[in-house]
Amino acid sequence: MSSTEKPVARRTRARPARKAPAQRPGPVGGKRDRNRQERTRALIDAGLALFLERGIDSVTVDDIAKKAGTAKGNFYRYVEDKRDLVDAILAPVRDDVFAAMQACDRETDAAREVTALNAAYLKLAMRLLEAYRTHPDVVRLYLQEARAPGGDARAPLADFEQKLTEHTVALTTRAHEHGLLKKIPPMVSALAVIGAVERLLLAHLRDQAFDNEAEAVASLVRMVMEGIV
Amino acid sequence: MSSTEKPVARRTRARPARKAPAQRPGPVGGKRDRNRQERTRALIDAGLALFLERGIDSVTVDDIAKKAGTAKGNFYRYVEDKRDLVDAILAPVRDDVFAAMQACDRETDAAREVTALNAAYLKLAMRLLEAYRTHPDVVRLYLQEARAPGGDARAPLADFEQKLTEHTVALTTRAHEHGLLKKIPPMVSALAVIGAVERLLLAHLRDQAFDNEAEAVASLVRMVMEGIV
DNA sequence: CGTTAATGTGACTTCGAGGTCATGCTTTCT
């Protein structure tokens, strides 16, 4: 944020310039800047497409670079490694989701009546739906790869799953304490809903499984309302 | 089944004996036979343990052989490759589950009243529970690895997921036709239940998530009954 | 326009995993 230095520290042949420098060269809207963003996008898109199709571990850095239309060496100028790329792919969704959940936390804290609580939960659902609509492929990657351990490229996804689950359980616990739910352990109802939603999303994203999308959503809502609320 | 040959065709230095012969040497309870079974068990157990801990693709054949207390070359005497080992690990569960579902199919075919139908479904649930109790680790491997594509070692798990889903949807459709369920598309209710059950099982197997197991099961049943039945 | 440094390239190095094989050991059968 704070500009402690000139755009670039001019030193005569010092670093071999291995990694891209933290501070980009001068012009903010300049060609360099634009190229950088294009390359980053290309790498993220190529990686996401290949990961979805063939699985994270089966995809090589060469594959990604080629599909992004660049050379392998350049890949390492933009990301540390495959794990870092997965992290970059996941980042926007993760940020959206956490922001939505924290906002929901604040609203339920401030709420004094049941209607305010319900409004907060509804708003959360809307924001999550929005994130899903904006980044369906990222959600699919998460659904497909988050559960398998090992190969640290998947670590960002596993972390996200863990945090997401914890937060959801906490939220459910709170709803439970306010008497909004049936006498079912919050852990159980939270996991059941997460599992059901995730499985339906996966079927939708992988197989276009539902003729009537709206009916499917309505059915899901009905099942949840009658099953746990 | 039929013994067309003597235990082994004696030829003077013919095959280099690369793979284990289909027909084992003579004694059925002999030392050879016992050793074979021990090795197979050791490999399956070692593979399963390592796969669970580090993920299928991160585990090498060397790792498995070492953990099973044998040499790498020997690994290939017992299985084709990692995929084949995964298949061997999954086999018992798959057989149990398919047998149970086919039995359920037959019983629902023969059923003339609702009570008989309900009995068939209950029996299926009991048999699935039994399979889970007998092979919890295999179930966990399935839950962790089935969704991710690529790396053909996981293909047996993906196949199983697909068949299992299809069969469950068919079963649900039938129940729906008999008027046992709410007006919810069978695809939706089937996937929702599968997803919820799988997520709860995973939490149980990975994290010992439930203080009171019986209460968790009762809650799940209640949610399903009130949510979709 | 010329200099400087960031950016792009792909051949190269390194390393580890899959799979093979010559050799020696064990079981079986006569």
Next chain:
DNA sequence: AGAAAGCATGACCTCGAAGTCACATTAACG
């Protein structure tokens, strides 16, 4: 016992992926 064949071993070979680097190209800035 002794031969025959399955069984076990780990060094070895091969291949492909990760990551590096010297050099070429391009943008920035005077």
